[in-house]
Amino acid sequence: MVYVEAQNLPSHIGIIMDGNGRWAQLRGRERVEGHREGSKAVRRVVRAARRLGIRALTLYAFSEQNWARPDLEVDALMQLLREFLLSERDDILDNGIRLNAIGNLGRLPAVVRTVLDPLRKDSAGHDEMTLTLALSYGGREEIANAARELAREVAAGARSAEDVDEQALHARMPSLAVGDPDLVIRTGGERRISNFLLYGLAYAELHFSDALWPDFAERDLYEAIASFQGRERRFGLVGKAAAPVLTEGEAAADEAAPRSEASATLLRLVG
Ligand code: IPE
Ligand code: IPE
Ligand code: MG
Secondary structure, X not given: OEEEEOOXXXXXXXXXXXXHHHHHHHOOOOHHHHHHHHHHHHHHHHHHHHHHOXXXXXXXXXXXXXXXXXXXXXXHHHHHHHHHHHHHHHHHHHOOEEEEEEOOHHHOXXXXXXXXXXXXXXXXXXXXXXXXXXXEEOHHHHHHHHHHHHHHHHHOOOOOHHHOOHHHHHHOOHHHOOOOOOEEEEOOOOOOOOOOOOOHHHHOEEEEOOOOHHHOOHHXXXXXXXXXXXXXXXXXOOOHHHOOOOOHHHHHHHHHOOOHHHHHXXXXXXX
């Protein structure tokens, strides 16, 4: 049993969905079959996140660097992406999900753009959850794009160099339009970021799972959230442990204060 608190959910979760190739290789199958199985995990996780009430989910599906993989694998990934968007279209629209995409979308082939663009448009007014697919995405590329935009504004005289600050960069990062990621999960056992959401990661909580992406189940998502909820985020400030010690009277009053709300909304979840 995994316990997740209903009030303290991460608002924005990012996932580095890694391990498809190894999942297939372990079974003596082609890497592409791992990607196919991986798209079933995407469906599971999107549904579970929507049910929990997560506001924003960003999935790292294809990096700018992944284009250098063998053509056969890249083509298969694009085809699977198309199939995923086609098969999930109704579910996305029926469940109030806004489907968005970030990255160098101009590099995506027409087979993807012809299904991605209409779904982005048709779901644009939805606000239950924003599902962002990072496609042909790179965190460094995103930072460079934001810097280039600002440089153009300075060159045009629309902004002074002194006004190029942390917020100005932030405002030009499509990945952060839904807010900074609170929790970033990487599956597949590697402990690295691989060019995902670099700027927004500043104060994200990181969770590494050894499960290969095709094996990642609802329960694994709940465990990641439960782990997030057990942590103290300090954002550079002093933590609770450093807060002033309560006097005996204050401590008694604190003890007596009603706390039932938190326990009443504990969600008991099994994967
Ligand atoms: C993640 O799985 C999917 C993509 C990067 C597109 P991988 O294909 O990287 O799988 P492994 O890491 O080789 O097992
Ligand atoms: C990160 O995985 C990219 C995606 C999950 C889309 P990679 O498999 O490409 O990353 P590395 O090569 O292990 O760093
Ligand atoms: Mg990988």
